[in-house]
Amino acid sequence: MLTSSQRQLVRVISESGPLSRTEMAQLLGLSKAAMSGISRELIDLGVLHETETVYGQGRPSVRLDLHPECAYFVGISLLEDPAPMILCDLNGKIIARQAMPLSRDPNVIADAITQGLPSLFGTHPDAREKLSGIGVALSGFVDETQSNCVQSTLLNWQDVPLARIIRERSGIETFIENDAKAVAVSEKLFGSAREIQSFSVVSLGDGIGCAHFIDGKLYRGKHGGAGEIAHCTIEPGGSPCRCGKRGCLDTVASMKAIKEMSRAEGIECVSLSDIEHEASTGNAAAIRVLHRAGSALGLAIANLIQINDPGMILITHVEGSFDGLFGTVVNQAVETNVLPRYAGQTPIRIKRVDGDVWARGAASIAAHNFLLGPNSN
Amino acid sequence: MLTSSQRQLVRVISESGPLSRTEMAQLLGLSKAAMSGISRELIDLGVLHETETVYGQGRPSVRLDLHPECAYFVGISLLEDPAPMILCDLNGKIIARQAMPLSRDPNVIADAITQGLPSLFGTHPDAREKLSGIGVALSGFVDETQSNCVQSTLLNWQDVPLARIIRERSGIETFIENDAKAVAVSEKLFGSAREIQSFSVVSLGDGIGCAHFIDGKLYRGKHGGAGEIAHCTIEPGGSPCRCGKRGCLDTVASMKAIKEMSRAEGIECVSLSDIEHEASTGNAAAIRVLHRAGSALGLAIANLIQINDPGMILITHVEGSFDGLFGTVVNQAVETNVLPRYAGQTPIRIKRVDGDVWARGAASIAAHNFLLGPNSN
C-alpha cells in the first residue's frame, strides 16, 4: 500500500503525464526536499522510473513516469457471453485476452475466473507475480465499496457480494463496477480524459450508459445511480420503456431502439451503418428514425451540459460511425438546446471503441484502486 | 487562518452538530491525542466551546460546538434594489439589517458597502472587531476564486473583479458568488442540508436558480455554469426565451413566466396565491397554467435526479405555498419521470424563504471561507 503523499504524486503523473520532481513539487504544493524522498521511494518500489531528460537553462530536469510494467490487472466484462477476460498493464495496454462462459451464479463466475487465470498468464509469467487486482464490469448498481452488486436486472441479482466471493476464491484483490462508470474510469486513467477534472462519458451501445467524473473523482450519486441518463424522459408520453415509464431516452436513441424503429419502418438492418446507408440514399423513413434518435440524444446531452457544465462530453460508440446523419443531428441538437452563451464551449469528443471497452474498463477499476487507493482518496 | 486539521474538525462539527472529542477522532480517523490538541487550539481561538455533557458508562463526554459569536459576517444581495445588507453570526442568525442603493458601478457598490458598515455595526461594537468577511450574491457567473464576476446580464458586467475592489475599499476579506450557489452554501452551512454530502438546491423566484453540492463540495462546473437548469429545454420548440433559444424551463415555470402566462389568459394576478386561488375555484385557464408550469419544473427536477442522483432536492421559494395545485403537479411530474426504482428515493424538501435568502446566502459565502478556507479545501 502506498502512503497518502505517494498517491498524490501518482495521481498528478497519471493526470499530467511525465513530470520532473520540481514540477510535481509545485503542483502538489510540497517542498523539493519532500519530493525527492517520495519519488525515490516510488522508484524503489518500481512504480516510477526516470524517462527523458529535458534541457533548458540550468541543470536539466529528469521526467518521472509511471512504470507500465510495475503492475498488471485482469479485467472481465459480464456484459457479453462469452465473457471477455483481459490482462493489461498500467497503461491499459492489453497483454493477453481470452473468454470465459458467462453465468448468473456468482460462485460459478468466481470459479471460472480463478480457473481462467493460469492460461491468461500463459506466456507472461512475470505478470503473474505482479498481478495487483481483478476488476469486473457489469450492468447494474454497485455500492461505493465497489464490492457489492446492489441490483442487476440483466444478471437478476440483488445484493450479491461478487467482489468478496472472487477475492476469496482467487486470493486476489477484486473490485466490481457498473459498466458505464468503469468506462469513465478507464478514460480518466488510460484514455482521453486524463487531464480533465470534470467530464461525462456517454456510452452508446445496445443501451445507453453514462457516468460523471466531478472534480477528479468518479461521482456515484446517493444510490449509485448518477448517470442514469437512459431513463431521462425525452419524449413525454412517448413509447413505453421496459423500466415502466414512457419516453425514456433509451426507447429512442439506443442502438437497440434505433434498429427496432427501423425494422418497424420496414428497413432491413443489422447495424447502424445499414440505416445510415438507407438515409444517405434518401430513404425518408431512415432519415426520420435517425433524426428522432439523434435529436433525443442531443437534447439529453444538452440537458446534461446545462445541469453539470462538464469540461468534456465523451461519446463512446461500438457500432457504425458518427460522421453520418445520426452524428450530425446529435451535434445540432446539442447546439440548439444549450444556452447560446455555452454553445460550442463544451468539447464533445467521439470515440469509436472496440469490443474490449468493458473488459478494459473493468481492468481500469483494479488499476485505479492500485494507484489511488479505495474510495478514490 | 486555521490549519488543515483544524479545518477538518470544524467541517465535521458544521456538518454533524456538537460532537465529543472521541467522536471527532473516530470520524476524522485521528488519534484521541491529536484531537485533544487540535480542539484545545480551537477553543483558545474562540472558535469552539464546550456545550452539554453526555452521561453514559464511564467518564461523561463533553460535546464541542462552534461558538456562534466567534466571527461575524456581512452579506449583501445585489439582486434587489435597494440592496439588502445584513450582519450575521456563525449560525446564520441575522443580527442587524439595512439596505443600500443598488448600482451597476462596482466602485459605487464598494463605496456604498464601506460607508454602510459603521451603521450596520451600530449597536454591536463587538461584532465590528470580529468581522471576518463580506459576501456578495449576484446574478451571473463567478469564477472559482469567488473574486471575479465573469459575466452578469442583469448588472451588465463582463470580468469585473468586484471582490478585489470591495476588499481594497473596505480592507475586509470579501468573496462574491452566484445567487443560487450562495443559497446552496447557506443551506449546507446554516440550513437543512448540513449533514448531506450531495444535494441540489432549486430556487424558485422571478427566475429559476439551481446549484449542486457534490461529495460535500460546491460544484461550479467547468465554466461556472453547473446548475443552469433554467435553460434546459423542457418544451422543445416552445416559447422563445430571452436567452435566445426556445422552450427553456424559465419560459414556463419561473414565477415571472407563470404570472405572464396567467395574465395572457386574462387572470388578474399579482402573486402565485392569486392564481392558485383561481385554480381552486375551478378556473380552467389557471389550472392549465399551473399544470404546464408544474409539469415542466417536475420534469426538469426528474432529469436532474436521473443525471445526478442527489441525496436531496431542496426547493426554495419566496412566493405562495407548495401546498396548492402547483406543488402537487410538480411532485407528480417528478414521480412519473423518474426511474420507477428511484421514485420516492430522493427526498424533496420544500422551504419557504423570506427576503433575506440572498443576503444570508451571501454572508454564508464569507462564513464558508472563514471556516473551511478558500477553494473549499
Add this chain to the structure above:
DNA sequence: TTGATTTGTTCATTTTCTGAACTTAGTGTC
C-alpha cells in the same frame, strides 16, 4: 574557462500525529 542558472539531494529542524500510560469523572454493585 568562468559565471549564471536551475535541478535535485542532504540534513538538521520543525510540525504533526501516534501509542501507551495515566488522570478524570462518572455508573453499577454489594
Add this chain to the structure above:
DNA sequence: GACACTAAGTTCAGAAAATGAACAAATCAA
C-alpha cells in the same frame, strides 16, 4: 458508601512527514 468498572480526555516521549537552507550536479552562455 466503598469498590470495581468503564469510557473520556490528557500527557508525553517518540515516530513520521514535511520544511528550509545549504549544497552538489548538470547544463548553457559568454
